[in-house]
Amino acid sequence: MKDFIGTPGTFTGLFLRISQFLFAAASIASMATAAGFANYTAFCYLIASMGLQVIWCLGLSCLDAYALTKKAVLRNPILISLFVVGDWVTATLSLAAASAAAGITVLYDRDLGYCKMMDCRKFQISISFAFISWLLIEISSLLMFWLLAMG
Amino acid sequence: MKDFIGTPGTFTGLFLRISQFLFAAASIASMATAAGFANYTAFCYLIASMGLQVIWCLGLSCLDAYALTKKAVLRNPILISLFVVGDWVTATLSLAAASAAAGITVLYDRDLGYCKMMDCRKFQISISFAFISWLLIEISSLLMFWLLAMG
Numbered sequence: 001m002k003d004f005i006g007t008p009g010t011f012t013g014l015f016l017r018i019s020q021f022l023f024a025a026a027s028i029a030s031m032a033t034a035a036g037f038a039n040y041t042a043f044c045y046l047i048a049s050m051g052l053q054v055i056w057c058l059g060l061s062c063l064d065a066y067a068l069t070k071k072a073v074l075r076n077p078i079l080i081s082l083f084v085v086g087d088w089v090t091a092t093l094s095l096a097a098a099s100a101a102a103g104i105t106v107l108y109d110r111d112l113g114y115c116k117m118m119d120c121r122k123f124q125i126s127i128s129f130a131f132i133s134w135l136l137i138e139i140s141s142l143l144m145f146w147l148l149a150m151g
Numbered sequence: 152m153k154d155f156i157g158t159p160g161t162f163t164g165l166f167l168r169i170s171q172f173l174f175a176a177a178s179i180a181s182m183a184t185a186a187g188f189a190n191y192t193a194f195c196y197l198i199a200s201m202g203l204q205v206i207w208c209l210g211l212s213c214l215d216a217y218a219l220t221k222k223a224v225l226r227n228p229i230l231i232s233l234f235v236v237g238d239w240v241t242a243t244l245s246l247a248a249a250s251a252a253a254g255i256t257v258l259y260d261r262d263l264g265y266c267k268m269m270d271c272r273k274f275q276i277s278i279s280f281a282f283i284s285w286l287l288i289e290i291s292s293l294l295m296f297w298l299l300a301m302g
Contacts, residue, residue: 041261099248099250099251100257103252103253104255104258106192106193107258111192145300
């Protein structure tokens with residue numbers, strides 16, 4: 001199993017996981033401080049989905065950091081299979097949650113014009129962070145899948 | 152490059168493409184016949200995204216059918232790379248569109264209770280078809296990526 005950018009147990013892998021964690025946490029922070037978010041199922045689902053991503057990426061960051069300090073090898077097929085499934089599920093849920101929340105924000109902003117009455121700015125910031133976070137975990141997901149397929 | 156279920160130019164590949172085409176077309180038909188869908192950006196985006204999927208899957212179905220009748224080989228790396236990119240883009244746009252439309256339907260149905268006044272049934276049927284269509288193209292996308300990575 002060859003080593004390339006983003007492989008678990010490397011500095012780029014750790015950097016990717018920490019970035020995913022930070023953007024997901026920023027998305028939660030922005031949404032949780034927006035007034036009235038709890039009235040919308042999609043916004044609550046975004047927080048739940050980003051919460052899952054925070055837990056997953058924090059766990060993998062710790063594993064990467066451990067592997068880097070102890071020089072342990074994280075590239076056996078069973079472990080990579082687990083990363084593939086976890087990354088794929090997390091990436092899919094993140095994209096679905098970010099899109100659902102974006103759908104509602106576009107409805108309020110463009111279709112109904114309610115954003116003049118309510119503060120949509122925090123929703124938009126949170127959704128932007130969620131999309132960046134999804135993009136980063138999608139990169140990880142594709143890298144893991146490629147690693148697994150290469151065998 | 153090994154041959155397995157869903158490979159381009161096989162009967163299972165053709166079946167998968169025709170299923171994707173049919174579910175995407177059903178999603179468009181259901182949404183286009185729902186009253187007032189054009190007032191919502193997310194519903195128009197769902198139609199556009201499913202339209203792209205219809206064109207893509209129809210094209211690939213024709214290519215698969217041609218390969219089957221002429222016994223041509225569709226498994227060279229450049230062609231597979233093109234399928235990987237096309238499938239990934241189409242699958243991502245489909246999931247985003249289906250989730251955005253689902254977010255609005257959940258908002259109207261559960262959060263605001265507007266579905267008593269307007270007919271949400273057709274929106275829900277269209278979104279269900281869109282999710283099935285996404286699931287099928289996601290399977291194709293992962294298969295193509297696996298084929299490409301195996302080399």
